[in-house]
Amino acid sequence: xxxxxMRLSIERERxxxxxxxxxxxxxxxxxxxxxxxRVYHHCLRMLGHPEDAADITxxxxxxxxxHVGRFTxxxxxxxxxxxxxxNLSISHLRKRKVRRATSLDNPISxxxxxxxxxxxxxxxxxxxxxxxxxxxxxxxxDRMIRTLDGLDENLKSVILLRDLxxxxxxxxxxxxxxxxxxxxSRLFRGRLALRRQLSRGENDQRHHGDDEVAAx
Amino acid sequence: xxxxxxEQLLLDFVEGxxxxxxxxxxxxLIARDERLGRLLEDMRRDRDxxxxxxxxxxxxxxxxxxxxxxxxxxLLEPSPDETExxxxxxRGVLRRLSFTAAVAAMLLxxxxxxxxSLTNLAGPDVAFHSEGEHEDSEPILPGKGGPMIAKxxxxxxxxxxxPDVQSDPIAVHADRQSDPGTTVLIAKxxxxxxxxxxxxxxxxxxxxxxxxxITSRAGTQQDVAQVAKAGPSxxxxxxxxxxxxxxxxxxxxxxVNEEIQLSPEEIAALEVVVNTNDxxxxxxxxxxxxxxxxxxxxxxxxTTRNGQKRVDPVDAQYMAQVSYKLEIPTDQFNNWVxxxxxxxxxxxxxxxxRVVFQRRYETMDLARTWPRSKPDYNAILTxxxxxxxxxxxxAVEQSSHTAVQxxxxxxxxxxxxxxxxxxxPVYVNxxxxxxxxxxxxxxxxxEQTDAPPGDAPVPQTE
Numbered sequence: 079x080x081x082x083x084m085r086l087s088i089e090r091e092r093x094x095x096x097x098x099x100x101x102x103x104x105x106x107x108x109x110x111x112x113x114x115x116r117v118y119h120h121c122l123r124m125l126g127h128p129e130d131a132a133d134i135t136x137x138x139x140x141x142x143x144x145h146v147g148r149f150t151x152x153x154x155x156x157x158x159x160x161x162x163x164x165n166l167s168i169s170h171l172r173k174r175k176v177r178r179a180t181s182l183d184n185p186i187s188x189x190x191x192x193x194x195x196x197x198x199x200x201x202x203x204x205x206x207x208x209x210x211x212x213x214x215x216x217x218x219x220d221r222m223i224r225t226l227d228g229l230d231e232n233l234k235s236v237i238l239l240r241d242l243x244x245x246x247x248x249x250x251x252x253x254x255x256x257x258x259x260x261x262x263s264r265l266f267r268g269r270l271a272l273r274r275q276l277s278r279g280e281n282d283q284r285h286h287g288d289d290e291v292a293a294x
Numbered sequence: 295x296x297x298x299x300x301e302q303l304l305l306d307f308v309e310g311x312x313x314x315x316x317x318x319x320x321x322x323l324i325a326r327d328e329r330l331g332r333l334l335e336d337m338r339r340d341r342d343x344x345x346x347x348x349x350x351x352x353x354x355x356x357x358x359x360x361x362x363x364x365x366x367x368x369l370l371e372p373s374p375d376e377t378e379x380x381x382x383x384x385r386g387v388l389r390r391l392s393f394t395a396a397v398a399a400m401l402l403x404x405x406x407x408x409x410x411s412l413t414n415l416a417g418p419d420v421a422f423h424s425e426g427e428h429e430d431s432e433p434i435l436p437g438k439g440g441p442m443i444a445k446x447x448x449x450x451x452x453x454x455x456x457p458d459v460q461s462d463p464i465a466v467h468a469d470r471q472s473d474p475g476t477t478v479l480i481a482k483x484x485x486x487x488x489x490x491x492x493x494x495x496x497x498x499x500x501x502x503x504x505x506x507x508i509t510s511r512a513g514t515q516q517d518v519a520q521v522a523k524a525g526p527s528x529x530x531x532x533x534x535x536x537x538x539x540x541x542x543x544x545x546x547x548x549x550v551n552e553e554i555q556l557s558p559e560e561i562a563a564l565e566v567v568v569n570t571n572d573x574x575x576x577x578x579x580x581x582x583x584x585x586x587x588x589x590x591x592x593x594x595x596x597t598t599r600n601g602q603k604r605v606d607p608v609d610a611q612y613m614a615q616v617s618y619k620l621e622i623p624t625d626q627f628n629n630w631v632x633x634x635x636x637x638x639x640x641x642x643x644x645x646x647x648r649v650v651f652q653r654r655y656e657t658m659d660l661a662r663t664w665p666r667s668k669p670d671y672n673a674i675l676t677x678x679x680x681x682x683x684x685x686x687x688x689a690v691e692q693s694s695h696t697a698v699q700x701x702x703x704x705x706x707x708x709x710x711x712x713x714x715x716x717x718x719p720v721y722v723n724x725x726x727x728x729x730x731x732x733x734x735x736x737x738x739x740x741e742q743t744d745a746p747p748g749d750a751p752v753p754q755t756e
Contacts, residue, residue, distance in 0.1 A: 103368040110360050118352045132353050139360040143367055222343050241344035266305040269337045276340060 086112045088154070095151050106146055109155055110139050116156075116243065117163050123238050124167040125174075126227035134170055138163045153252055160243060161253045164235050171231045225275040233268030240265055299323065299330070308337045 086094070086109070097105035117138055121131035141162050149158050226234055239250045247258045247265075254261065306312045307320045324331035 103364055107361055107364050110364070111357060114357050114360060115349065115352045118356060119347075119349055122350050123347065128350070128353075132356060135356055136359055139356070140363050143360070143364050218343060219347060222340070222347070226344075237344065241341055242347065244345070262302060262305055266301045266308075269305075269308060269340060272340055273333065273336050277336070 086156075091155050092151075095149070095155050098146055099149075099151065103143075106143060109159075110142065113156060113159055114139060117159065120160065120163055120238055120242055121167055123223065123226055123242060124164075124231070124234060125170060126223070130170060130174075134163065134166045138166050141166075154249070156243075157245075157249050157252050160239065160245075161255075164239070164253055168231050168235065221276065221279055222272075225272055225279065228275060229268065229271055233264055233271055236261055236264040237268045237272065304334060308334055308341060310338075 091109070091112075094105040094109050098109065114135065118131055118135045121134045121138075122128060125131050125134065138159070142159055149155070226237075229237070235254060236250060239245045239253060245253070247261050250256075250261045250265075251258045256264075303312070303316060303320060306316065312320060320334075324334065
């Protein structure tokens, strides 16, 4: 079910970056070809809308082509590229948030809390998992995608970079220009928020099923 | 039950990055509260779900657009190699342009130098002299010490630049525009010398004959005898011919095809001398020729200051040379020369220095033309009138020539060895007196018995 996008090895990426720095724009095409699907996937999960994702992907690649001369090669090309993508995506979400109403009733931010997180509510919502839920279905995927769509952009960025792009904390910190500790904190809070939304959905679905069973 | 947990520890447990010790700590917490265990397990499952989200189909136009943008960028922005190549190309072009400019400048310089050399070698038969010192100095009678214009066909010899030349009674003036084959010799002398000659006195040996080798056009050298101090050791009377070629060789017609640009100052200092046998006709023709040049102010020898032109037939009978003062615009000079040459045809037209003054023995009408403001040359020359009239009468009776022999009869008992006899036609106009170059059949002869000084060159003996 999962189709991992083609990934360049670090050595190959460095080689292509050197060629780009020497003026070989063909190497730039190869780099973009290797990353454009990942970029689009990230934008799609970040923005939740295919057209917006395509626009941001196109804009991100155009900016990468335009400003590749500024890339010094101190970091990985993917890090530099996703920094552009995340910044564009967050900016796009902030602009879109002004225009649309919040679809979720209680979005979890968690950013204003302290270092520790009260888990009592979350633990109270957690129920014994249904064995059927342990099998990943398309319904779960859809629910995950919908839940992601309602998550705060800062938390969502960290989660997507971590789970979709499989970046380590240092790379995420470079992309978001944040300390590693902040990245970890946002990642945990994001997972908690995601879990809360998913639990609410699961409970609502469970209650809806119970009502249907009791109705006859 | 409300409890507080370390999120860093729980995150690492979810991420599966805990060590065995921390994992044991978390497992203890999970064992104490199984809801925490379920929550962490849900978070792990969510993480796995996210990591296994299916890759959406990517629009194909995305990469096409990206490649198109990349191609446009590649077309618009040259690569570093191309940039370097362009810079090198520009440098090469600049180098070539600089080299070409340098070569062109060298060629122009060489052309200018060659042109200047050729111009100097084939210069016109015209000698231009500034009015200079003679103009403002007192009138000087021709003769040993008087101003004298002589002409030779020899190649011009530049006067030495040393100050001694200025003190030399004979100065060779060869203007840069002069014909190399033309040498104009102006005998310098103080007023006293001219006065002595005019008084018929024996001139002091201020003038001697100096011999200078002047290269002719053909490259040969000719000795031109010049008036210089005569040395006491001269063996006897000698005759030195100042004119070694006929004046026809100085025809200004040769200048027609040459573009001569004269400054207004040079024009002002220009005098045109026309040798003719019929001065009346020549005068009329010259006036007619100049009429085509409205801006030309032609002043004939018998022309009054107000521009009224007339010719005295009596004077014309004896005038073989006519001096004209001209005010010709620079750009019309060549046209004027062309017109005059067409009028005169075989006649000589010579442009030379404005005369200092002229003296005309033939007319004897010195009272009419002599300037009042000048020194009393009238009185001086009046003493010569009987002799001059006698000489003229003899010349008319013989009708052989128009040369007049002027002899200093009033000189003190003189030494025959120092006697100088000058046969030269001298004309007088209303303001200046000049010794005019004689025509070919009136070669200027100087008889003298004095030998040149010891330090002077050996005089040319005819």
